[in-house]
Amino acid sequence: MEIEEPKTVFSKEIEALLNKERESRLNNDYNESARILPEIIRIAFESKEYEKLNHLLSLLAKKRGQPKKGLIDMVHLAMSYIEKLPTEQQKTALIETIKEVCEKKIFLEVEYARCCIMLVKLNESDDKINEAAKILQDVQVETYGSMDKREKLEFILYQMKIMIKKKDYLRTLIVSRKINKKNIEDAGIEDLKILFYSYLIFYYTHENKYFENAECYKAIYDTLRNKPEVRSKSPAEIDFGFSLNLRNLLENYVMYLVIDNHSPDQLKHLLDLQITYADDLEENPHLKGVVEAILSRELVSIDTNSYGLNNLELFSNKIEHAQKHKDQFRKQLVQHNIRIIGQYYDRILLKRMAVLIGVTEDVVESELCDAINQKLVVAKIDRLQGLVNFKQRKNENEVLNEWRFDIHKILDLVDHTCNLINREYDVEAAAH
Secondary structure (H helix, E strand, O other): OOOOOOOOHHHHHHHHHHHHHHHHHHOOOHHHHHHHHHHHHHHHHHOOOHHHHHHHHHHHHHOOOOOHHHHHHHHHHHHHOHHHOOOHHHHHHHHHHHHHHHOOOHHHHHHHHHHHHHHHHHHHHOOOHHHHHHHHHOOOHHHOOOOOHHHHHHHHHHHHHHHHHHOOHHHHHHHHOOOOOOHHHOOOOHHHHHHHHHHHHHHHHHHOOHHHHHHHHHHHHHHHHHOHHHHHHOOOEEHHHEEOOHHHHHHHHHHHHHOOOOOHHHHHHHHHHHHHOHHHHHHOHHHHHHHHHHHOOOOOOOOHHHHOOOOOHHHOOOOOOHHHHHHHHHHHHHHHHHHHHHHHOOEEEHHHHHHHHOOOHHHHHHHHHHHHHOOOOOOEEEOOOOEEEOOOOOOHHHHHHHHHHHHHHHHHHHHHHHHHHHHHHHHHHHHO
């Protein structure tokens, strides 16, 4: 025969309140139910019955017919107790319980998202990054209408941060598309805008997308340059050691544009750079020099050391693919010279091209083939004679158009000559 343990004061209070809660719920007395639910949670917390608190929270939420107001007040009260719990284990247990209570309840979707963030931060601090990512990736916070804009953006940015830590760059891009770039231009959220573009930079750097990288650096640079109040509040570095130094941002903006493959968009941005940021380039002659070199119509040095850019961040070992950035810079200088030669020569020997550019014939041939494939130049290589023909062969329509133009020109000259002869006849006849 089991001997029943004497009931404590806490047990008696909870039992009485549970009976009242059941009675009011069955009688559809929503106001009374809404008052009792948070009261049960309060007594459990004040009695330091933390395990009972989690059990009661889960138990009460599963009861059918609970009023929404009562559940919301109960969850809000429980969330206010999280930071007051003495141990991390107890905090985690309460957060997980609240998360389960809020799951699949539209009126508690914001609280669910907040619990997810809390759990992720706890797992992140314990280096359980895979668990943290698993918790976050299924939360579609962008569909939550009751969450304010700033909190929603912070949540999505935190999702991006966790994916970068996990080195899941594809999912980083997928999450980033939840944010509309036009909406992030609003006043008051400049800090989030900077954070957003800094995260995108890590993705684009990994994927070697130089033009997109340049656009991100430009967005951050313009925000800090044009808004001194934002610059004064911004730290020197943000997540992952990303520097917000203005000179460093300008250097990266310029150089990622320079090492990008030649295109109309790149050319447009470089010309705009010369005009819009003329004063900034004057203060940084090493950047001004390389921009002028890429935009010039003359052959330039392909010695990357001569530009004084070796100490830039994108060429340092702390940046992914730093060596590839150096190789890409030299490649763009070589291809610039090939384009310039194509403008001045119809035909030229490969050997002569190699001398003019300052590289071997093999390098010239390889870079020329690459430029032809990208449709940067129109040329044909005669390997037997070692000759490059830049003169484009005309198709039938172009030949006919030229012939038509020449015929019209001849007929106009004949007509003009006839008019002059007739005028002379008229003058002579008038004289007699």
